[in-house]
Amino acid sequence: MIYRIEIGLKPGVPDARGRGVIGRAKSALGMKIKACQTRDVYKAVANIKKSEAKAVQLGFADAVVARSALGRLKAPGSFDWMLEIGFKPGVTDNVGRTARGAMADILGRELAWEEQVYTSLQYFLKGDLTREDILHLGKDLLANTLIQTIQVFSKEEWLAAEPDLTAPIFDDHPEIKVNLIELPDNDAALMKISSDGILSLSLDEMRAIRNHYLHDDVKVHRTELGLPQWPTDVELECIAQTWSEHCSHKIFAGTVEYKDAETGEEELINSLYKTYVKASTKKVAEKIDWLVSVFTDNAGVIKFNEDLHLVYKVETHNSPSALDPFGGSMTGIVGVNRDPMGTGMGAQLVSNVWGYCLGSPFYDKEIPAGLMHPRRIRDGVHDGVIAGGNESGVPYSRGFECFDERYLGKPLVYCGTMGTLPVNVGGRPSERKEVQVGDWTVMCGGRIGKDGIHGATFSSEELRTESPAQAVQIGDPLTQRKLYEFLMEARDLGLFRCITDNGAGGISCSFGEMGKYSGGCECELKDAPLKYEGLQPWEILVSEAQERMTLAVQPECREAFEKLAKQRDVEVAFMGKYNDSGYFTVKYDGEVVASLDMDFLYETGCPKLHMKGIWKKPEIPTPEKARGGNRTKQLRQMMGRLNICSREYKSRIYDGEVKGLSVVKPFVGVNADVPSDATVMRIEYDKDRGAILAEGINPWFSDIDTYHMTASVIDEAIRRVISVGGRLDRIAILDNFCWPDPVQSDKTPDGEYKMAQLVRSNKALYDYTVAFGTPAVSGKDSCKNDSTRGGKKISIPPTLLISSIGQIDDVKKAVTMPLKEAGSLIYMVGVTKNELGASEWNRMLAEEQGNPWNYGGDAPAVDAKAALAIYRAMNKAQDEGILLSSHTPSKGGLAVGLALICMGGGLGAEIDLSKVPMVGKQKLKDDSILFSESNSRFVVSVKPENAARFEELFAGLPVAQIGTVTADKKLVVKGGKGATRIDTDLETLRKPFKKTLYGI
Amino acid sequence: MKPKILIITGYGVNCEAESSRAWELAGGSPVKVHLNDLLDNPAQMRDFHGLMFIGGFSYGDHMTSGHVFALRVKHHLREELQKFIDDKKIILGVCNGFQTMTKIGLLPGLNGEYFEPKVSLMQNDCGHFQNFWVNLKFEAQSPCIFTKGFDTMPLPIRHGEGKIFTTDAKVIEQIEALGCAAARYADADGNPTKDFPANPNGSLNAIAGLCDPTGRIFGLMPHPEAYLFPENHPNWDVQKLNGTLPAQGLGLKFFENGVKYLVG
Structure with missing residues (x-):
């Protein structure tokens, strides 16, 4: 049975949510709404009697201020339109999930799998408005039609309509099968396979895969397992995820022919990452003794004191945030929380940072078709990171925004998390990563759905009109918070041996990554908990459904681990075992559907990119000198400019003080309204030693020379730490490169210049981290930040975020x-x-x-x-x-x-x-x-x-x-x-x- | 003997570390117990002298803040909670904990009715979450044991739903008559105010914290456990120079009062 429950505020109770809609409609759309009343709708799908449904209805409502009804609540006296916004089938509905738990509590029983609650929101609107206005309000302000549904009723239509008793149940039952994909000796056919499947594999890569399957020992292995000669869709998807730019950083791993047209010098760079990023840290490491784990794990680890290490990671979540700013950015912050959680034996979360590069919220020119107005993106991105961070109980320390119209096509959404690792866990160094043959392959946290399928390969592509909707993932901070607390408890009880994050590529990446430590892995996809039926085996393998971690659990700990998980209401799935076969083998319902040589998959298989970079200094005219000499007027004007003015309004919506450890907050001064150079916080309640976070970013300097841009942002990130009193000898940095596509092609005719910009940035990174003795301990690159919409290509300016983490012996002496x-x-x-x-x-x-x-x-x-x-x-x-x-x-x-x-x-x-x-x-x-x-x-x-x-x-x-x-x-x-x-x-x-x- | 304080954890509440530290510094003995473990064995509440509903986002604030957590507590712990109250033990709720307590009905707890909600903490007038510091003015005549001897105090707020509201004017009258409005949002001079941002949410009568008529049950929106260090104050740098920096964060006083009451 489906029961509809409607809850609305009693007459005389102010509706702040409705008032918010009026305000936003006015300022964002210029729409005048006279009144707006909101209502929550729950559709409970459950095998219950009406009397039980009545109890659920009464339990759902706050009787002090709200009234509720089973079916329809009496319409408010005066309204002209009713807009109802719900979710499309299969989309994460966090409130619905909580309501389901509440329903179980009210009914006093566990619910069956198919018993669910679906939510929607009603807006009763009054004003001189047309149906088009209401649709505009729905589509362009209140809902994202990629994931949500909109229904509009006039007052008469609404009063005449029967209450809607349909729920967005995901009810797709395709035939579950594994397809065989023959790889013909034909370039066009190979590329068609790649592009039809959103695999983002290049011709070289498709060729390399084909050649692999023609190898004799591969044929023998496949025959032994009863696998066909050509890859299954499960295998091809797994390779595509692993080899995606997002996961394997091919641009930073490839070779570059670099030429400086100014000096005529030429050089061949064998991997920017190895030559500059990794080499600089290695060089700095010769002189310092406080690096614990760099570049090998999900986040960098450095020493803090005799008890704790600091863990820090900053990520970008650009493409998903462009499609669904709220869900995408929430996934960004909740996702980066899992990086420290999956570092070493699992770190505790201490503080978040965020930063966005966006088009101006006041942009008043035409927006290319298919893109959202930057103000809408900005609101959504803030709201998503706010919800994710606040609900996770992690205070933010730093936040920045850069505005430039070149971010119109692709917003940059940086999210970072600092954590702490005890120096020892279970009497041994906590940064260890080891898996033994026979350990269980365990996935825990959220369930698997279609959300986020192809996220990794999709973010490796530029934004296109047909970018797949399922690439949107929606975070669920509550599920992750439960998972996090459970993992910290399990860690301290010694209930697992190894842990890593489940991010891009889903378990196709994380199981394999963990399998590398033992030398192989086998798993059964049928054992994975699903959100709904109808997922193909390959979809289960590559889904990027959120809030999941992958572990290795010792056989003797399985029982205790499962027991604790149940007690903490966390879902775990024992899906297979780690081995030393050298293969990543996947079964579905007992049948082998994939078996990939791990050496081919991770080390030797993916062909290297070969790229060119030619540097020629751009000629940019200088502005004319300003008239007069008094700059009072200009300074006042400058204080209000978009890239200088106060960010306090949005920042105050983030929780910056949970945990009660903050010392120098993001805003300081007698009115607490000017931005601090850096933030300082205690790490422990009984010690005065503190950590400092700051950053440097300046995309405009890139227009002149990315070498000086990079030097400047490194210096800024360091000198901010120095300014508040941080020790010069304990500063580490993170590098996050966000670049426009730097590979020369028809789509990117200026790729050689953009590559040269990337080379110069890397050279400066090496030069200055070595000179300052400030090692890069972790980083990330995102090199496809372009968008082609309506025939117009918009590329971001080369943007490097340097995030610094410093230390201060006594926070009481912070400046x-x-x-x-x-x-x-x-x-x-x-x-x-x-x-x-x-x-x-x-x-x-x-x-x-x-x-x-x-x-x-x-x-x-x-x-x-x-x-x-x-x-x-x-x-x-x-x-x-x-x-x-x-x-x-x-x-x-x-x-x-x-x-x-x-x-x-x-x-x-x-x-x-x-x-x-x-x-x-x-x-x-x-x-x-x-x-x-x-x-x-x-x-x-x-x-x-x-x-x-x-x-x-x-x-x-x-x-x-x-x-x-x-x-x-x-x-x-x-x-x-x-x-x-x-x-x-x-x-x-x-x-x-x-x-x-x-x-x- | 140190009084034992029960801190309920899990399902999105997240101030367990600082809340626990606060009780420790005040001389109490806090124990963190996951809600599921408590529901498995509600009788363990009898081992404790005090109970704290901490801040955070229980159930993600879905279906209005504190609502679902309250639903579970009310369903499973009602008898033990009543006994806890009857035994003259103390209960403190901060932020989401306060929201949970009003949704259970523990506050304002008028006429000895602790499971009938009378007021709600609704969405802030501004429509969203906010984090900044406010000035509080305390009711001198309040029976509240936690705020005894307080006049004014700065504390941080971090909430989206902090507006005390009811359509029943009599409830507010009774709250005022009994001195249950123990803490109010005040301007810099210590005068209770309706004006934003000194009053961050538009709360009726500028109420920031409520106690029951016995004074042993108390909830407030601002976070005393986030002011345990003098350096938590946004102007500690200036206070340090002009000699007004306190030796300890002022928020600690709530917990000290609680412990003082219990040890007698």
């Missing part, structure tokens, strides 16, 4: 950026150069002058040796406790930096630009001093009585007192010959800073 005391002295540390290329200032001028891309000039470079001397001195000054405040200028340069530290402290400053340290005797123009985004600089304040000691610590370094802190809440900046460059009270700076994205 914050706001000014603290009137009368204290303001010092500038580090050299300011004429580096306005791609700066916020040049971009503002270029836009004003009507040539928005003409923001050329020199991008800021980094002198690592000089920077290191400064960072060491900063460490000493912090340790001695003489820094009242410290801030490192970034976007917007010194001018924006000064504005922020004044606003933060609620104090003014008088500044003399002529005192700012420059190169030698060189004198820069005041605009350059104010707005240049030169690296490795700090603005600090010091009590007058500590000035001598401060200057002593910085003897021989570029440092100068540039002003004093004043009580009058005004920022006054004098330039050459004493001319006033800025003269403003703080409120007129704060207003534009806070206004732009407030409520957006």
Whole structure:
């Protein structure tokens, strides 16, 4: 039976959700809705009597404020339209799952598999609105038609209609079969197989697979198992997932012929990853002793203290977020949580970070067909990461946003998680990864459905109109939270031997990965718990359904493991055993459906890409010089610019304080409304040692030279840690490359240049991580961030996020950026150069002058040796406790930096630009001093009585007192010959800073 | 002897670490017990002197916050909870724990009725979750044992559904008459306020925390367990310079009061 339960607020109870719809419809669609009342609908599919259904109905509603009915609740008195939004069949319905649990509790019995609850939401709308308006509201604001259904009724239609008693039950019963895929000796036919199956395999790869199956020993092996000569669909899908760009990083693994057209130098690079990323860490590792596990596991592991290691990983989740911003990004954060969870013997989650590169939410030009408006993407992405992070009980520490219209085609959604691993688990090092022959292959957590099928291969492709809907995955934080707590308990009880994450490629990747430790793996797909019937064997194998981890459980622990899982309401499936056969063998209902040589699958099979990169410095015109000399107006304007203004409104919707360990929060200052340079948190409740998180990102510098872009973002990520008091000798970084496709092809005629940009970025990564002694301990690359829609190709600018993780011996000595005391002295540390290329200032001028891309000039470079001397001195000054405040200028340069530290402290400053340290005797123009985004600089304040000691610590370094802190809440900046460059009270700076994205 | 405090965990509540630490620092002996383990053996509640419903997202806040957790507790623990109350033990709920307690009916617990919900914690007027610090003003005349001696205190809020609401004006009258509105959102001067953001959710009478008429059962939306360290305060850097940094986070006082009450 299907019972419909409707729940609505009682008359007189304010409907905040309905009011929210009115507000969003107005600001996002310009639609005027007079009133909106919302109702929750539950469709309970259960073998129950009406009296039981009545009990379920009463149990579901909050009787204090809501009324409910079985069937239809009386319509609200006044409305013109009713919009109902539900899920399509098979789509994850988290509320429905909770309601199902509640129903079981109310009925006092366990439910049968097919007894389910499906939810939908009703909006009763009043206003001068047409049917098209309501459809527009549904499609373009409240629902994502990829995963949701929309029904619209006029008042009359609604009153005349019978209550809808259909539920979106996934009821597809295709014939379950394994197909044989013959691989003919014909290029076109091979490519057709790849593209029809969304396998994303290249011709070289298809050829390599074909050749493999023609090998004599392969034929013998297959004959022994009774497998046909050619691959089964299960095998081909498994290979495609494993070899996808997303899983095997072919662009970073391939060879590159690199040529610098400026110098004429040529070189052959055998894997960017090995040559630069891995090699730099190896080089740094020669000099440090605090790396525990790098690049081999799901996240990087470094030493923290005698009890704990720190674990850190940042991921991107771009393609799914483009299709379904809410579900995709939620999966991003909940998914990256599983990386620390699957690192070593399983880490505890401590803090999240997020960052998005998006089109402007105020974009007012035409959006290519098939793409969503960036504001909608932004809202969805925030909401998804908020829901995922908050509901998981992990506080966020850092968040950033970059806006540029080149992210219109593909938003970048970075999500990261820091965790801790006890140094020892079960008396042995916790970073170990070992599996023994005979251990059980176990999947635990969520069930398998069609969600996320082809996620890995799909994200390895550019976004196309026909990108498959099932590539959308929806996270379920509650299921994962239960899984996480269970795993921590099981770990400490010694109930498993090894653990890893189930991410891209599903169990086709994770079972095989784990099998590598023992030398083989065999599993039975029929033992996998499914969300619904009708999944083909290959779908079970490659599904990316969320909230799953893969384990190796010792035979003697199976019983205790299963018992604990049941007690914690976590689903586990013992699906096979690890062995040392050298094969990944998959059965369905007892029959072998795949058996792949693991060496071929993981090591030797996938042919290497061969790519070319040619570097030629782009010529970008510079904007014309600004008129006049007083920059007060421009600074106020700049404070409100999209890439400078406050992100506080959205950030406050994230939980940043659960666990109660935060010390320097994302927002600081007397009003807690200016962004901190970095965040500091305790790690343990009984110790004062802390961890520091920060980041550097600047896609605009890439337009000039990705080498300097990379140097700059590495420096920024490091100097932010230094600014709050982090030790220079304990900083590690993560690299997340998001690139447009850098492989030359018809679709990408400028691939050679984009590859050269990637090479230069890698060269800088090597040079600066080695020079600074800050190893890259984990990273990820995503190299297909292009979109072709409506005949228009949009590629992102090369974007490198460097996330830093630092340490501080005593969090009580952390330094914050706001000014603290009137009368204290303001010092500038580090050299300011004429580096306005791609700066916020040049971009503002270029836009004003009507040539928005003409923001050329020199991008800021980094002198690592000089920077290191400064960072060491900063460490000493912090340790001695003489820094009242410290801030490192970034976007917007010194001018924006000064504005922020004044606003933060609620104090003014008088500044003399002529005192700012420059190169030698060189004198820069005041605009350059104010707005240049030169690296490795700090603005600090010091009590007058500590000035001598401060200057002593910085003897021989570029440092100068540039002003004093004043009580009058005004920022006054004098330039050459004493001319006033800025003269403003703080409120007129704060207003534009806070206004732009407030409520957006 | 240290009083034993039961902290219920599982199904999405997530403040177990800091809540446990708070009771420890206050001199209590907290024990974390998974809801399923408690439901298997409800009689174990008799071993405890205090009970805490902690913050988090029980059941993902689906079907309104605290609702499903409350449903389960009410179905399976009603007798033991009644006994717990009758034995004059103490119960504290924070954020999602407070929401759960109102949905069970433990709060406001008027007329000795602890399983009949009288008020609800509804969605904030602003329509979404928020995390920032608020100033609280405490009711001097309240019987609440947890807030005894308090005047004002800054604490962080982290919730989407914190607005105290009922359509029954008599309930609010009774709450006020009995001093059950133990904590209110106040402006910087300590005056209770309806205005956002000092009052972050539009709560009736600016109520942030409610106790039952005995004062032994108390719930509040802000998080005292998130202010155990002086450095949790957003302005600790300034407080350190001007000498106003407390030795310990002020939120600890709630737990100290609880322990003080139990040890007598």
